[in-house]
Amino acid sequence: MSPSPLLELENLRVSFPTPKGRIEVVKGLSFTLGRERLGIVGESGSGKSMTGRALLRLVRTPGAQVADRMVFDGIDLQRLSERKMRELRGARISMIMQDPKFSLNPVMTIGAQIAEALKTHEKLARRDIRARVLEMLEAVRINDPERVMELYPHEVSGGMGQRVMIAMMLIPRPDLLIADEPTSALDVSVQAQVLDLIDELVRDKGMGLILISHDLNLVARYCDRILVMHAGEVVESCAAADLQNATHPYTRGLLAAVPRMEETRAELPTLDRSAWSGT
Amino acid sequence: MSAISLKNLDISYGTTKVVEGANIEVAAGESFALVGESGSGKSTILKAIAGLAPDWTGEITVLGEKRGHRVDHAFATRCQMVFQDPYGSLHPRKTVDAVLSEPLRIHGLPNRDARVLEMLAAVGLDQRFRFRYPHQLSGGQRQRVAIARALMLEPKVMLLDEPTSALDVSVQAEILNLLKKLRREQGLTYLMVTHNLPVVSFMCDRMAVMNKGRIVEIAPASALHDGSFTDPYTQSLYAASGGNPDRKDQ
Numbered sequence: 001m002s003p004s005p006l007l008e009l010e011n012l013r014v015s016f017p018t019p020k021g022r023i024e025v026v027k028g029l030s031f032t033l034g035r036e037r038l039g040i041v042g043e044s045g046s047g048k049s050m051t052g053r054a055l056l057r058l059v060r061t062p063g064a065q066v067a068d069r070m071v072f073d074g075i076d077l078q079r080l081s082e083r084k085m086r087e088l089r090g091a092r093i094s095m096i097m098q099d100p101k102f103s104l105n106p107v108m109t110i111g112a113q114i115a116e117a118l119k120t121h122e123k124l125a126r127r128d129i130r131a132r133v134l135e136m137l138e139a140v141r142i143n144d145p146e147r148v149m150e151l152y153p154h155e156v157s158g159g160m161g162q163r164v165m166i167a168m169m170l171i172p173r174p175d176l177l178i179a180d181e182p183t184s185a186l187d188v189s190v191q192a193q194v195l196d197l198i199d200e201l202v203r204d205k206g207m208g209l210i211l212i213s214h215d216l217n218l219v220a221r222y223c224d225r226i227l228v229m230h231a232g233e234v235v236e237s238c239a240a241a242d243l244q245n246a247t248h249p250y251t252r253g254l255l256a257a258v259p260r261m262e263e264t265r266a267e268l269p270t271l272d273r274s275a276w277s278g279t
Numbered sequence: 280m281s282a283i284s285l286k287n288l289d290i291s292y293g294t295t296k297v298v299e300g301a302n303i304e305v306a307a308g309e310s311f312a313l314v315g316e317s318g319s320g321k322s323t324i325l326k327a328i329a330g331l332a333p334d335w336t337g338e339i340t341v342l343g344e345k346r347g348h349r350v351d352h353a354f355a356t357r358c359q360m361v362f363q364d365p366y367g368s369l370h371p372r373k374t375v376d377a378v379l380s381e382p383l384r385i386h387g388l389p390n391r392d393a394r395v396l397e398m399l400a401a402v403g404l405d406q407r408f409r410f411r412y413p414h415q416l417s418g419g420q421r422q423r424v425a426i427a428r429a430l431m432l433e434p435k436v437m438l439l440d441e442p443t444s445a446l447d448v449s450v451q452a453e454i455l456n457l458l459k460k461l462r463r464e465q466g467l468t469y470l471m472v473t474h475n476l477p478v479v480s481f482m483c484d485r486m487a488v489m490n491k492g493r494i495v496e497i498a499p500a501s502a503l504h505d506g507s508f509t510d511p512y513t514q515s516l517y518a519a520s521g522g523n524p525d526r527k528d529q
């Protein structure tokens with residue numbers, strides 16, 4: 001018998017009330033995840049972030065989520081008490097949110113916030129905590145970690161905020177990392193270094209990864225499998241290596257819209273927005 | 280005449296100098312990119328031009344007018360900024376409609392309803408988003424609201440900080456096409472921060488490359504075709520971006 005998967009999701013639905021009644025923004029999503037790297041790509045508003053939030057039971061009211069099955073490492077997430085769920089978040093499943101600065105505490109220094117994340121997971125002496133925080137900031141390629149530790153979130157640049165968020169989510173060594181556009185503010189060289197770090201944790205520590213991104217090349221490079229979402233549904237699912245040969249017209253449209261290094265087109269091709277959906 | 284001219288610009292936060300000796304001339308109607316290392320001071324330069332990073336020395340001139348050290352409301356009709364972090368820049372308790380019509384109201388401009396609808400359509404947002412609050416939108420939808428807001432006053436100069444980095448490629452394509460069209464039709468000038476070199480290739484005429492608070496190179500965007508950069512940092516950035524896969528012989 002093969003070992004049970006890290007995560008099983010069946011028929012996830014997320015809905016919001018609107019003036020026209022309840023509308024689903026995630027419409028019956030299912031997948032299983034082993035200790036592997038799953039990429040989710042898709043149009044803006046297609047439900048990628050909501051899927052990530054739902055896995056942590058973080059869909060804000062008046063939104064509602066239901067699933068036939070949502071099991072993480074044998075734990076039925078839907079039946080867990082709110083207190084147990086809180087313990088799980090951050091420690092065993094963590095999520096790098098799409099808006100890093102919004103997710104950071106504005107009145108706490110960067111260093112204190114990362115230390116906090118570490119303390120919920122491990123009991124360490126103060127000096128050791130500081131050393132671990134510095135080490136983590138270096139690992140995400142922050143140049144002068146000593147200075148950055150003392151800064152408040154509004155004092156760091158966009159890309160630094162993103163890396164602080166990544167450091168905070170990785171430091172407790174989660175079993176499953178959900179990364180929502182984790183490197184969208186980073187230049188390619190830093191981006192590659194940060195993703196290599198995440199990759200290392202997947203390989204060496206057996207962490208599972210759900211990587212949400214609009215960057216098709218990046219997802220193809222760092223994932224094993226890819227789901228393409230559109231209007232709350234998966235329209236295509238393929239091995240990362242086969243993305244370039246994707247057949248669904250929507251996926252092909254996405255691939256065509258990527259600008260090239262030697263761009264000669266006066267206009268980029270766009271998708272037919274009359275099919276635009278969501279709530 | 281230059282639309283934007285920066286001369287010997289130094290910018291500090293408290294005692295830390297984060298930008299040193301920046302010199303840039305952006306011609307009227309030009310689209311100019313600012314690329315480079317994370318934390319190198321790109322956003323800070325845009326903020327100084329917009330009057331949001333007051334601690335600077337040197338000279339900043341926009342459309343022939345010397346800039347002061349703070350926000351200036353008349354200036355806002357000529358020059359608008361799109362911020363890197365759309366969540367932080369949108370008021371959490373204002374609907375999309377309020378955000379978009381407010382600049383028109385402040386400046387006493389007519390046809391607010393029609394303009395709001397027109398602009399929502401231009402950035403690819405359906406009308407049903409009009410009365411939503413920021414937290415009821417996805418990341419990319421918020422970013423499009425921020426872009427729409429900046430366009431409401433029909434400014435001549437746009438400071439764009441990673442305007443499409445939160446967007447999927449299909450929406451990015453729409454926004455870039457829109458920005459390109461506006462520039463062509465209305466002669467807008469763009470100073471645009473991005474880390475995406477192919478976006479520079481599509482959108483911009485020239486680029487300045489920053490590293491550790493300094494501009495290390497200014498090059499035509501066409502240098503991206505063959506990687507003919509002179510500075511080692513730029514060369515490494517280009518290599519890390521994968522070079523130009525369409526020229527296999529390089």
Ligand SMILES: Nc1ncnc2c1ncn2[C@@H]1O[C@H](COP(=O)(O)OP(=O)(O)OP(=O)(O)O)[C@@H](O)[C@H]1O
Nearest residue numbers: 016025044045046047048049050278415417418419
């Ligand atoms: N409070 C809410 N009320 C109604 N609809 C909402 C609410 N919050 C989010 N939505 C809608 O849910 C849909 C899915 O949002 P989600 O954030 O998952 O998109 P996404 O795929 O992550 O997009 P992006 O790439 O732009 O971040 C969007 O169309 C959004 O407008």
Ligand SMILES: Nc1ncnc2c1ncn2[C@@H]1O[C@H](COP(=O)(O)OP(=O)(O)OP(=O)(O)O)[C@@H](O)[C@H]1O
Nearest residue numbers: 155156157158159292297317318319320321322323
């Ligand atoms: N309010 C502030 N107080 C103190 N330091 C700040 C403040 N804002 C920015 N800095 C510092 O200034 C430097 C440059 O930041 P800036 O936001 O301009 O970088 P950037 O080039 O836009 O980077 P990114 O690509 O990551 O967005 C960083 O080291 C940052 O920590």
Ligand SMILES: [Mg+2]
Nearest residue numbers: 049098417418
């Ligand atoms: Mg999202």
Ligand SMILES: [Mg+2]
Nearest residue numbers: 157158322363
């Ligand atoms: Mg920035």
